[in-house]
Amino acid sequence: RGVTEANMFELADILETQTADRTGWFSLRDVSSQDDGAVIQDLYIHIQNVEPSPLINSGSQHEHLYRLLSPSLRSVIRAHNSLRDWLIFKLxxxxxxxxxxxxxxxLIVKAVEVCRSRAQDSDPSSQEFDPDQPLVRSFIEAVFVSAILSPESRAxxxxxxxxxxxxxxxVDDLVSLVSIPQTPAKKGTSLTVDPAWIMERMLEIITLPDVIEREESQSLINLEKRRFL
Structure with missing residues (x-):
């Protein structure tokens, strides 16, 4: 079953409540145990290591925030993990x-190039290949990048x-590897947007102030924040 709009509304509520807790995004791992084995590459990995905030009234006890997500979003995370593990094994x-x-x-670097090329094709403001241009990340690109940057691969x-x-x-960073495209760009269908990219944008909006301070001791409610959410 695909991710629905209702799932995203539920996700926004969970992320906003979790963010309201000042320690909500701290990992369950003890500080003394943070070593090379503690991999926090992206939101897919981090959300599986974070404990739900006490502010979230879920009606049941869950050890990880991941368990509060809808079944469709959890299946996306499982798919990401499975594909990532498979690619890491291949590399x-x-x-x-x-x-x-x-x-x-x-081959996997070329695959990232294709993903970014497809993303630029879907952006009407994009004129030519620019590795530094912010793009809407696709799900499969997130999998490729996560596998490339894994400790096993970087070894x-x-x-x-x-x-x-x-x-x-x-080889200073991944952007350098794709800075000179080697794969000819071909038109194709748009790729599925990465749900973690959407979650990251949600968190950016959630962390905006609820009230905008103005001169003369005036304060305005930040309606733009609610409109974007």
Missing amino acids: ANPAIPYSTRLKRME YARAWHDVAGNRNTS
């Missing part, structure tokens, strides 16, 4: 030869340096 499998790993790394630094060398760029 970081110690049994494959170096040449195979290099080809797979190059093969030499291979990533060779990928960057083959593309005549640096």
